[in-house]
Amino acid sequence: MKNKLIIILIILIVSFLTTTIQAENLKIHFIDVGQGDSILIQLPTQETMLIDAGPNDSGPTVASYLRNLEINKIDYLLGTHPHADHIGGLDYIINNFKMGRIYMPNVTHTTNTFRDVLLAVKNKNKKIKGATAGLEIVSQPELNLKVSLLSPEGKDYESLNNYSLVTKINFQDTSFLLTGDIEKKVEYDLINSHVPLEADLLQIPHHGSNSSSSNLFLYKVKPKYGVISVGQDNPFNHPSSQIISRLEKHGINIYRTDQQNTIIATSDGQKISFNTSANSKNKKIRTNNQTGVKISRVSLSDELVEITNTSQQEVDISNWKLVSVKGKQTFTFPKNTTLAKGESIFIVSGRGKEAGPQTIVWTGRYIWNNNGDTAKLYNQEQKLISKY
Numbered sequence: 173m174k175n176k177l178i179i180i181l182i183i184l185i186v187s188f189l190t191t192t193i194q195a196e197n198l199k200i201h202f203i204d205v206g207q208g209d210s211i212l213i214q215l216p217t218q219e220t221m222l223i224d225a226g227p228n229d230s231g232p233t234v235a236s237y238l239r240n241l242e243i244n245k246i247d248y249l250l251g252t253h254p255h256a257d258h259i260g261g262l263d264y265i266i267n268n269f270k271m272g273r274i275y276m277p278n279v280t281h282t283t284n285t286f287r288d289v290l291l292a293v294k295n296k297n298k299k300i301k302g303a304t305a306g307l308e309i310v311s312q313p314e315l316n317l318k319v320s321l322l323s324p325e326g327k328d329y330e331s332l333n334n335y336s337l338v339t340k341i342n343f344q345d346t347s348f349l350l351t352g353d354i355e356k357k358v359e360y361d362l363i364n365s366h367v368p369l370e371a372d373l374l375q376i377p378h379h380g381s382n383s384s385s386s387n388l389f390l391y392k393v394k395p396k397y398g399v400i401s402v403g404q405d406n407p408f409n410h411p412s413s414q415i416i417s418r419l420e421k422h423g424i425n426i427y428r429t430d431q432q433n434t435i436i437a438t439s440d441g442q443k444i445s446f447n448t449s450a451n452s453k454n455k456k457i458r459t460n461n462q463t464g465v466k467i468s469r470v471s472l473s474d475e476l477v478e479i480t481n482t483s484q485q486e487v488d489i490s491n492w493k494l495v496s497v498k499g500k501q502t503f504t505f506p507k508n509t510t511l512a513k514g515e516s517i518f519i520v521s522g523r524g525k526e527a528g529p530q531t532i533v534w535t536g537r538y539i540w541n542n543n544g545d546t547a548k549l550y551n552q553e554q555k556l557i558s559k560y
């Protein structure tokens with residue numbers, strides 16, 4: 173009897189410990205809503221915060237994302253600013269979920285989208301709290317957790333974008349800066365106000381537009397990770413290629429919802445991990461079938477294959493595959509293999525072959541069938557690029 177009690181007690185303690193361990197994580201989901209923003213934050217307190225809900229048609233998308241996580245209440249709802257790509261889906265969320273507090277900046281707009289949000293709030297018997305810099309939304313010193321607003325100061329900004337709520341999250345040793353659509357004006361205001369801007373993760377402001385992400389701002393925030401919430405082939409050409417190369421110069425690992433879909437950053441208090449790997453420089457080129465890379469020569473008797481980049485850009489061929497169809501062999505290009513424009517690389521096999529600057533030795537064995545063989549080149553998505 174005594175033993176049984178002890179066993180039950182141990183089970184209880186273990187399950188209590190595991191639930192508290194799970195509860196300690198902070199999770200930030202940058203939900204893929206196309207061109208717009210929607211950020212779900214699962215706090216270590218088990219509470220939920222939703223910042224924006226994307227454009228009008230993405231309300232149901234965000235709602236089903238929340239339901240899949242068994243979320244039925246939003247404890248803190250933030251609308252960063254009254255543009256439709258941010259608050260469009262909010263009315264749907266307000267109508268369909270239990271609501272805690274609702275925050276928006278002290279600015280109005282004349283659109284139907286904005287009116288719909290006000291109406292949904294009213295129908296829910298809720299009030300919008302006008303939010304400005306300095307507001308502490310969550311403060312849990314015992315968890316070392318704080319969510320506060322750094323902007324807006326509430327000035328007369330010319331651009332509605334500059335009213336965006338800027339949210340800073342500190343959780344133990346990790347920090348996050350979520351920026352809405354602020355432009356350089358506010359970036360400089362923030363720098364001049366001497367608030368602590370440094371953050372491990374920065375939501376790149378305004379969908380990566382060159383209205384924002386000034387060098388000085390990036391220097392002050394010093395993020396390791398940058399997340400861009402942006403739609404594929406959007407009419408604004410977001411993100412700007414100038415900004416992408418600026419982020420790369422600052423050594424920021426870039427995550428993009430147009431290329432990696434929903435991005436989830438998880439903090440255990442010490443480090444941040446992601447559900448997907450960072451975007452690499454040449455991803456666009458690599459996924460494109462029209463790479464301009466061709467098998468330009470196959471010499472079966474010499475056991476030599478020449479691959480040439482006929483395009484005007486460098487192409488990353490890491491993890492591409494060269495297949496000898498008859499010989500039934502596959503060669504995988506090593507990591508960090510790139511071909512400059514116009515450059516060729518030779519893949520050789522057979523006894524006594526030597527590697528050189530542009531020559532890779534496949535194997536000391538003979539690969540190609542001398543009675544006739546076909547060479548095929550596949551990119552890392554296993555798409556056929558060239559055949560010889």
Ligand SMILES: [Zn+2]
Binds near residue numbers: 208379
């Ligand atoms: Zn926007």
